[in-house]
Amino acid sequence: MMSKENFQTNNVTIDNIRRDLVIGSRRFSNYWWACVLSFGGIGFLLTGISSKVQTNLLPFINYQDIQFFPQGLVMSFYGIIALVLSLYLWACIAWSVGGGFNEFNKKDGIVRIFRWGFPGKNRRIELVYSLNEIDCIKVDLQEGLNPRRSIYLRLKGKRDILLTRIGQPLTLEEIEKQAADLARFLQVGLEGIA
Structure with a gap:
């Protein structure tokens, strides 16, 4: 059974498995x-x-x-x-192009990034990594005329994988909270927030 502390709008955490839903192209705009x-x-x-x-x-x-x-x-x-x-x-x-989820499974020791693509041979886009490959959670904040606020999963070897959705940028408070919660769950460092 899920408690209220473990359930958020787009995040579900059950038994050391966290799943963040990504809306993709099914957004209001x-x-x-x-x-x-x-x-x-x-x-x-x-x-x-x-x-x-x-x-x-x-x-x-x-x-x-x-x-x-x-x-x-x-x-x-x-x-x-x-x-x-x-x-x-x-x-x-x-x-549902771009829709999917980010799953962090401590039980099996894997990170699974899943997105739907256009129909065809590569409709299902799935990346699977070991939790041991995660270096940190990186936050990219760029203000200005076209602000960008993104959360990345940084793997050892400095490869960054975008975790947040494309579209309307989240508030600074929301992005910090999501990044801190994810870093705390994965027990890794947080980069990009002073």
């Missing part, structure tokens, strides 16, 4: 942009088609106000591009 591009693309494409066939396909657009060449043609082109981009986003969401 991707749903938002997929919807916006879908509706916008359909609107632009129907407006362009309306100007060509001389029929109002959308009730709030008068086809007589739009000439097919060049406005209708350009709107059709923009609509097709938006629909292709939205199709790509919906496919990434459906396939």
Whole structure:
């Protein structure tokens, strides 16, 4: 049975096994942009088609106000591009590209990093390392116009493996807490936090 101390939103710790879930492409911003591009693309494409066939396909657009060449043609082109981009986003969401988990198993002495990729031969991306190969937990903090706050698993030999999700950066407090909790669980050093 899991106690409240061992259960957090994206982290589950049971019997010396910690599993951190990674959302990947199924985050709110991707749903938002997929919807916006879908509706916008359909609107632009129907407006362009309306100007060509001389029929109002959308009730709030008068086809007589739009000439097919060049406005209708350009709107059709923009609509097709938006629909292709939205199709790509919906496919990434459906396939859960980038989603997965980071599992730290003290019982078996392994670290398992798992992510879903695009369909094909390499759909399942899985990295497995021994806990003995872990040098430390590294925190990368870069402030500025495009801030980056990331947690890395540093292996002996100075190879860094990204553990945090891509997207909206976590607050400084959240990143410090997650890194400290992970370093404490693995009983390794913490690098990058003064």
